[in-house]
Amino acid sequence: MFIYDTLLNRLKRGCETMAYPGGPAPALPDRHGGALRVEAAKCPVGCTACVAVCPTEAVTRLLPQPVALDLGRCIFCSECVQACPTGAITQTGDHRMAVGRREDLLLGVAGREQLRLTGALDDKLRRLFGRSLKLRQVSAGGCAACEADTNVLGTIGWDLGRFGIQFVASPRHADGLLITGPVTKNMELALKKTYAAVPEPKIVIAVGACAIAGGPFVGHPQVNPGAGALLPVDLFIPGCPPHPLTILDGLLRMLGRLEESGRNSQTNRNEP
Amino acid sequence: MSRTTPFALLTNSNALPWADVPEWPLPEFLRHVGVELDRGERLSSLFGVPEGAALRLVAVLAFDAGNTLAVARSQPFSGSFPSLTPTHSQAHLFEREIWEQHGAVPEHHPWLKAVRQDHGAGPAVGEFFRVDGREIHEVAVGPVHAGIIEPGHFRFQCAGEDVLHLEIALGFQHRGLEEALAGGPHRATVYQMETVAGDTTIAHATAYANVLEALAGTEAPLRAQWLRALALELERLANHTGDLGALAGDVAFLPTASACGKIRGDFLNLTALLCGNRFGRGLVRPGGCQRDGDADRLGKLRERLEIALAEVQQAAVWLWDAASVRTRFEHTGHLHATQAAEIGLVGPAARACGLVRDVRFDHPSGWFRFAQVPVSVWPDGDVFARARVRWLEIQRSGEFLREQLNAAPDGEMRSPLPALAPDTLAVALVEGWRGEVCHVALTDRAGRLRRYKITDPSFHNWTGLALALRGQAISDFPVCNKSFNLSYCGFDL
Numbered sequence: 001m002f003i004y005d006t007l008l009n010r011l012k013r014g015c016e017t018m019a020y021p022g023g024p025a026p027a028l029p030d031r032h033g034g035a036l037r038v039e040a041a042k043c044p045v046g047c048t049a050c051v052a053v054c055p056t057e058a059v060t061r062l063l064p065q066p067v068a069l070d071l072g073r074c075i076f077c078s079e080c081v082q083a084c085p086t087g088a089i090t091q092t093g094d095h096r097m098a099v100g101r102r103e104d105l106l107l108g109v110a111g112r113e114q115l116r117l118t119g120a121l122d123d124k125l126r127r128l129f130g131r132s133l134k135l136r137q138v139s140a141g142g143c144a145a146c147e148a149d150t151n152v153l154g155t156i157g158w159d160l161g162r163f164g165i166q167f168v169a170s171p172r173h174a175d176g177l178l179i180t181g182p183v184t185k186n187m188e189l190a191l192k193k194t195y196a197a198v199p200e201p202k203i204v205i206a207v208g209a210c211a212i213a214g215g216p217f218v219g220h221p222q223v224n225p226g227a228g229a230l231l232p233v234d235l236f237i238p239g240c241p242p243h244p245l246t247i248l249d250g251l252l253r254m255l256g257r258l259e260e261s262g263r264n265s266q267t268n269r270n271e272p
Numbered sequence: 273m274s275r276t277t278p279f280a281l282l283t284n285s286n287a288l289p290w291a292d293v294p295e296w297p298l299p300e301f302l303r304h305v306g307v308e309l310d311r312g313e314r315l316s317s318l319f320g321v322p323e324g325a326a327l328r329l330v331a332v333l334a335f336d337a338g339n340t341l342a343v344a345r346s347q348p349f350s351g352s353f354p355s356l357t358p359t360h361s362q363a364h365l366f367e368r369e370i371w372e373q374h375g376a377v378p379e380h381h382p383w384l385k386a387v388r389q390d391h392g393a394g395p396a397v398g399e400f401f402r403v404d405g406r407e408i409h410e411v412a413v414g415p416v417h418a419g420i421i422e423p424g425h426f427r428f429q430c431a432g433e434d435v436l437h438l439e440i441a442l443g444f445q446h447r448g449l450e451e452a453l454a455g456g457p458h459r460a461t462v463y464q465m466e467t468v469a470g471d472t473t474i475a476h477a478t479a480y481a482n483v484l485e486a487l488a489g490t491e492a493p494l495r496a497q498w499l500r501a502l503a504l505e506l507e508r509l510a511n512h513t514g515d516l517g518a519l520a521g522d523v524a525f526l527p528t529a530s531a532c533g534k535i536r537g538d539f540l541n542l543t544a545l546l547c548g549n550r551f552g553r554g555l556v557r558p559g560g561c562q563r564d565g566d567a568d569r570l571g572k573l574r575e576r577l578e579i580a581l582a583e584v585q586q587a588a589v590w591l592w593d594a595a596s597v598r599t600r601f602e603h604t605g606h607l608h609a610t611q612a613a614e615i616g617l618v619g620p621a622a623r624a625c626g627l628v629r630d631v632r633f634d635h636p637s638g639w640f641r642f643a644q645v646p647v648s649v650w651p652d653g654d655v656f657a658r659a660r661v662r663w664l665e666i667q668r669s670g671e672f673l674r675e676q677l678n679a680a681p682d683g684e685m686r687s688p689l690p691a692l693a694p695d696t697l698a699v700a701l702v703e704g705w706r707g708e709v710c711h712v713a714l715t716d717r718a719g720r721l722r723r724y725k726i727t728d729p730s731f732h733n734w735t736g737l738a739l740a741l742r743g744q745a746i747s748d749f750p751v752c753n754k755s756f757n758l759s760y761c762g763f764d765l
Contacts, residue, residue, distance in 0.1 A: 006527050006590055016534060029541065031548030031563065055460040075463060077554055137420045141445050143470030143761050144422055145551045148514075151420040155533035169418030186388070186395050186444045186764075187423055190415045216463040222448035240553060241470070244537075 017159040021258055025095065025245055032243065033078055033091035037114050038107040040066030042088035050080035050089060056209070056218055059089075068108040071097065071115055072212035072226075075240035098237045098250025102228060105212070105236060118235060120256030125201060129175050130255050132164040135205070136174035136198065140191050141181030141223055146208035146241040150178065153244055165251055171195075176203035176234075182210040182223040183230060195231055205235040205254075207247060212236050278304055279333065279342035284635035285482040287489070287698035290714060294344045298329070298353055301346035305331045308342065309360045314629075315616055316341070316701065316710045318366035319725045320374040323348040327374050330725075332699055332712055336634040341699050352377040362616035365731060388443030388764050395425070395443030403429040403436050411746060415444045422760035430746055438741040438749075440734050445764035453724040457484065457558075466553050469728055469762030471511055474503045474543075475704030476726075476762075477556035479711040482637060482700035484558040487692040487715055492638075493684040496560035501639035502676060503543060503552050505669040508705040510539035512620075512662040512669075513584050515757050519659050520591055522751040523600040531587035538580040545573055560686030574677050581670045588663050601656035605740040605752035608653060617736045619707020619729045620665065621756055623649045624657035631703035643679070645672050658755040692719040704729060706759065728762030 018026055028034055043066055050059045050067060058073035059080050069080070069089065080089050092114070099105055100118035107113060120126060139147050153160040154167070168174050171194045183191055195204070206227045209215035214225040227233055237250040252258045278296075282288050296304065309315060317332040326348035333342040355378035356363035367378040369387045378384065385398060395415075402410070409430050415423035423444040429437040449464055465480040466473045478500050485491055492500070517532025540550035547555040547563045555563055565573065591597055607617075612625035622629045630647040632640045648664035650657040694717050702709045707729030716722035737756045741749060 005593075009586065009590075010527065029544035029548050029550075031546075032544065033548060053459075055463045075553075077463065136416075138416055139420070139422045139445075141447050141761070142422065143467040144759065145467070145470030145473075147420050147422065148471060149550065152533070152537050155537065156530045157534045157537060167420055171416075181445070182447065184444060184446055186446050187415065190423065190444065194416050216460050216467055217447045217449075217452075220448040220452055222446055222451075240467075240549075241551070243550070 016156045017162070018157055021252060028093065028095050028243060028245065032093070033076060033081070034093040034095055035097045035115060036069060036071060036074065036076075036081070036107070037090050037092050038067065038069045039088050039113050040068075040108045041110065042086045043067050044086055047085065049083040049085060053079040053083045055079070056216060066108055068106060070106055070213070071238045072102060072105040072236060073209060073214070073218065074238060075209045075216060095243055095245045096249050096253070097239065097242065097246050098235055098253055100235060100254070102212075102233070102236060105238060118250065118253050121203070121254055125203070126256055128201065129203070130257070133251070133255065134166050134168045134173055134175050135178045136171045136176070136194060137167050137178045137180070138187075138191050138194050139180050140187035140211075140227070141184035141217070142208065142210060143181075146180035146211070149241045149244045150180070150207060150247055153248055158244060158248060160248070163252065163255070163257065171197035172199070174198050174202070176205065177231075178205045178207055179211045179227040180207050182214040182217050182225065183227050184223050186222075188224065188230065191227070192230065203234040204231050205237065205250070206233045207237045208242060209238060209240045212238060215240060277308065277342060279308070279344045281335075281340045281342055282699065283340055283637075284631070285486050285637040285700045287486040287693065287696050288343075290695040290697050293330070293697055295347055296344065298346045298349045301329060301331070301344060302354060302356060304344060305333070306356060306360060308333050309362060312613070313342070315360075315362040315366065316708065317712055317725055317727045318363060318370070319712070319723070320370045320376065321345070321714060321723045322374060326350050327376050329353070329370070330712070332710065334635065334701070336629060339634060341635065341701070343697065343699065349376075352379045354379050355381040357381050361614050364615075364735065386443065388446040395441055400427045400441070401429070401437055401439050405431075407431050408436070424760050426749075428741075428746055428749075433745045433747065435741045435744050435746050435749070438738045440738055442734070442760060442763050445761040447761070447765065449765040450724055450726060453721050456721045456724070462557060468726060468765065469730070469759040470551055472507065472704045472706065472709065472728070472759065472762060473552040474500070474507045474556060475702045475709045476711075477552070478504065478638070479700045479702045479709045481556050481558045482702070483698045483711045483713045484689060484692065486698035486700065487696055487713060488690045489693060490559070490687065490690055492560045493687055494681040495564070495683045496685050497638040498676065498679070498681055499546070499561045499564070499685070500556055501643065502673060503546065503555055504702070504704075505645075505672050506539060506543050507552060508669050509666055510536050510543070511705040512666050513539060515662055515754065516588065516591065516659060516666075518754045518757070519601070519655070519751060520597065522754050523597055525591065525594055525597050528587045528591040531583065535580055535584045535587065538576070538583070542573055542576055542580070545569065545576070557686065559689040560684065562686065564685045570677055570680070574674075577670070577673055577677075584666060588666070592663075598656070600751065601659055602654060604655040604748050605744060605755055606652075606654045607736055607740045611739055612653070612736065615735045615739070616732045618732050619703070619705075620661045621658055621733050621736055622707065623647065624661045625653040626651040631701045631708050635701050637700070637702075639676075643672065643676055645669065655751055655755040694719045706730060706757070707733065726765060728759055730758040730760075730763045733758050734763060
């Protein structure tokens with residue numbers, strides 16, 4: 001009795017969608033590390049240990065100025081965290097990383113130790129998109145990891161549909177683009193055409209280190225340094241790839257659908 | 273091995289001095305390669321190495337039955353070379369790539385066009401194979417696809433619903449990986465290797481690590497080899513589970529589609545338990561592994577693995593029990609074993625045509641020298657067979673992990689990597705979840721990388737998808753495509 005078995009099993013399993021954001025956020029893996037925090041005041045004089053190990057030149061220090069970390073370029077390899085002799089760069093374990101302005105990912109100087117999370121869209125856009133946001137996804141040199149962790153939001157565990165967010169099959173149906181990959185030269189034209197085909201008003205979301213700044217391929221002549229080089233970006237979600245929770249947090253935060261805001265609210269992050 | 277060959281032989285993940293690689297005049301080189309391919313050997317890689325203004329060709333053949341790899345090179349030449357493709361289809365894309373990368377024209381190549389470069393106009397702009405006739409129509413799809421998928425262009429020649437021919441034009445994902453490796457390894461190299469194909473991070477990173485270790489004349493500590501094998505099978509479990517779910521989704525069988533979408537994530541989270549990243553970034557490094565697991569962590573891994581395996585078992589039972597799935601999977605997207613062998617198909621797609629072909633079995637390296645995984649084969653060559661092989665492999669990988677989690681060798685996780693030997697060639701094959709990942713490295717006089725050639729399994733297998741579509745209804749393209757689930761960026765590099 002095949003069909004009854006299937007139904008019975010489904011009933012037994014119950015609802016598998018997580019409680020978040022109504023309940024606590026699911027735990028990040030304990031070795032994930034989350035967002036980084038930089039306290040340049042702790043930097044020893046003349047030290048560039050972090051700069052020497054960073055694979056994407058996300059960490060820079062023009063002596064005698066303090067160290068600067070660009071979380072947009074960062075692929076979260078944690079080499080700098082390990083190299084730092086004074087603990088000036090640390091992992092916060094925080095999954096929330098989405099920002100609305102590129103410069104909000106630049107960390108370092110006093111008062112800018114951490115990234116500044118995005119606020120919600122303005123009232124007009126929120127009225128339009130707050131309860132129904134249709135996105136067209138364009139992979140433009142993405143390695144399939146950002147794509148996979150965006151895709152996973154559509155599965156039963158995350159169930160993106162409950163927020164009215166959906167990925168659609170045509171730019172004509174879309175309110176905006178979600179871009180992954182550094183935007184290869186070979187995808188430039190296709191991306192521009194897709195953007196042009198989305199009706200106004202429209203938003204652009206850059207997911208992952210590649211889409212924000214070129215990622216591990218920054219400087220290659222075959223790629224652009226991220227989507228921002230070609231299009232106006234409204235939301236930057238760092239990571240390599242960003243954890244699905246980070247992407248979801250960014251989308252909901254932009255739509256003004258998360259109660260808490262700011263840096264210090266409690267999240268449940270410890271691995272069970 | 274009983275027969276003789278003029279090629280230099282080496283086993284997987286080993287190196288030999290460049291001077292010891294047999295060197296023949298170009299016509300003789302091509303003749304020798306042809307003779308071995310006629311004997312049924314496999315072309316793992318064929319590429320050019322610039323020599324001043326001239327060019328050499330290097331061939332890496334896999335003697336699967338003999339468990340050895342064979343390499344040879346041509347003397348430097350300029351201009352064109354006679355194409356192997358008309359007689360040996362396996363050379364088809366390799367020769368196009370050589371033409372694109374070095375300008376050497378393979379004469380009488382039947383379909384000479386760019387593989388990835390756009391020459392200013394976009395990769396899919398240019399001539400496509402066309403079928404003419406009053407009843408014929410052409411369908412163009414991509415590069416941007418209707419979903420969260422990488423970009424590529426598909427051009428179908430159709431008579432009504434039936435596909436007469438499919439041509440696949442890629443290159444949209446080209447990030448300049450190989451070009452950037454010259455003079456390396458650089459600081460970003462290992463991170464780029466982890467993103468050759470982001471869903472195959474462990475396989476590509478392991479191949480890279482094996483190549484560098486071979487060039488440095490060392491081997492990773494046993495415990496690191498063990499952990500790499502665990503991570504490789506976890507990668508296979510996650511991707512195969514995702515594929516079963518996606519295949520179920522494409523024939524509108526939602527119970528398995530929903531369940532597998534979630535379970536795939538559970539497997540990815542097991543990799544994240546090891547290294548913090550769901551795709552295994554930061555785990556494998558030349559010289560060993562960057563992370564270790566204590567008994568507590570491995571216990572947790574085992575516990576969660578059992579749950580995920582039980583769940584995927586349930587989801588698979590639903591799938592195989594459903595007559596509606598069976599009728600859609602069977603006889604769809606059929607590929608003959610002879611075609612598969614001719615085009616050099618690899619991985620689950622090849623095993624689903626009945627070919628017994630698996631790097632873990634044929635060319636074991638690392639931990640697979642001590643712990644074997646049976647080769648999973650199904651004879652039919654259709655979507656059903658490709659799904660079935662994945663399911664068999666999920667079970668075998670699950671068994672492997674159960675056994676090996678209890679067999680951890682003690683010791684270090686990482687040892688320092690000595691300097692790379694100068695003027696040396698190394699080859700590493702790894703059976704990624706899509707099939708054979710092949711990395712070949714050649715160092716220069718100073719021990720830096722002079723040429724690095726990456727061959728993702730997708731490079732061999734996209735042709736298989738195109739052939740499987742012939743005579744198929746165009747509406748079956750999605751399920752056929754999913755049954756191969758090939759990498760765009762792994763191909764485009």
